[in-house]
Amino acid sequence: MKTTLTVLLIIQLYGLASCAIKQHYFIDQMKTWNDALNHCRTFYHDLSTFTSATEEKRFLQEAVNQTSDAWVGLYKESGIWRWSGGDVATRISWDTTQPDNDNFAFLKISVKKLHDRVRADNRTFFCMTFEFVVMQQSESWEGALEYCRHHHDDLASLSSNRSKEYALSKITGAGTQYVWIGLRFLAEQWFWISGYEVQDWVKYGQPQCPATNQRCGAMNKNTQTWAPRDCEEKLNFLCF
Ligand SMILES: *[C@@H]1O[C@H](CO)[C@@H](O)[C@H](O)[C@H]1NC(C)=O
Ligand SMILES: *[C@@H]1O[C@H](CO)[C@@H](O)[C@H](O)[C@H]1NC(C)=O
Ligand SMILES: *[C@@H]1O[C@H](CO)[C@@H](O)[C@H](O)[C@H]1NC(C)=O
Numbered sequence: 001m002k003t004t005l006t007v008l009l010i011i012q013l014y015g016l017a018s019c020a021i022k023q024h025y026f027i028d029q030m031k032t033w034n035d036a037l038n039h040c041r042t043f044y045h046d047l048s049t050f051t052s053a054t055e056e057k058r059f060l061q062e063a064v065n066q067t068s069d070a071w072v073g074l075y076k077e078s079g080i081w082r083w084s085g086g087d088v089a090t091r092i093s094w095d096t097t098q099p100d101n102d103n104f105a106f107l108k109i110s111v112k113k114l115h116d117r118v119r120a121d122n123r124t125f126f127c128m129t130f131e132f133v134v135m136q137q138s139e140s141w142e143g144a145l146e147y148c149r150h151h152h153d154d155l156a157s158l159s160s161n162r163s164k165e166y167a168l169s170k171i172t173g174a175g176t177q178y179v180w181i182g183l184r185f186l187a188e189q190w191f192w193i194s195g196y197e198v199q200d201w202v203k204y205g206q207p208q209c210p211a212t213n214q215r216c217g218a219m220n221k222n223t224q225t226w227a228p229r230d231c232e233e234k235l236n237f238l239c240f
Contacts, residue, residue: 041159045129045160047128048126063126069115072114094115105117134173135147138235140233141216156181159199177221213230215231
């Protein structure tokens, strides 16, 4: 347990660069920043983020034909700009004279640059999903976590029905019946290691207090549900 927490903490402190492959979607509904965030986390994966020049280019390709300003997953907390999901934003393409002291960012569509604004404004927005990759090698849960964080972005969290369905379609080709996902039982609850809220299918699908050696989550490709498994078991795993 102690080792696990240390590993999780160390990896988060170093804040490895994101390299997940993202698909962006323009959502033509007017919402406040918070409602947009909830919508994306319920139906996609998150509000759109783009942390590198390459990611930004991909994002702008999706935005090229849109005509209205749209929220993205970037906000300021205690004076620090962060990408949705929590990473500190070190590279932000602000428009000239921006930011001007508000706390939530949107894409100013006429110039394809970011502006900041108060969260209560209603705007259209961009959601994203991540592409999942099944690793056809077997690792313990922590081994899988380290591998994904080193070679991809993270061990996959299935924060929406869409992600769950997508994950199920991906793992049909796995070499093991169970496949590790980013689900962990610590401090008396199950949580996604990327910080997303757990949905009812996770919360109520399984015993609330699993045996001490059954505290890592895996998808069962035969029954299409998740199950608590022994963290030391060597299984294929799903990264994004
Ligand atoms: C943008 O519009 C052009 C011209 O209609 C089209 O060829 C292109 O595929 C569109 N791009 C996106 C990302 O929808
Ligand atoms: C945004 O939309 C909501 C719901 O339609 C509305 O209650 C709210 O007043 C709007 N906010 C602004 C700043 O227009
Ligand atoms: C997700 O799927 C479950 C079961 O099919 C359903 O009850 C729930 O309403 C869905 N959630 C959303 C946000 O669509």
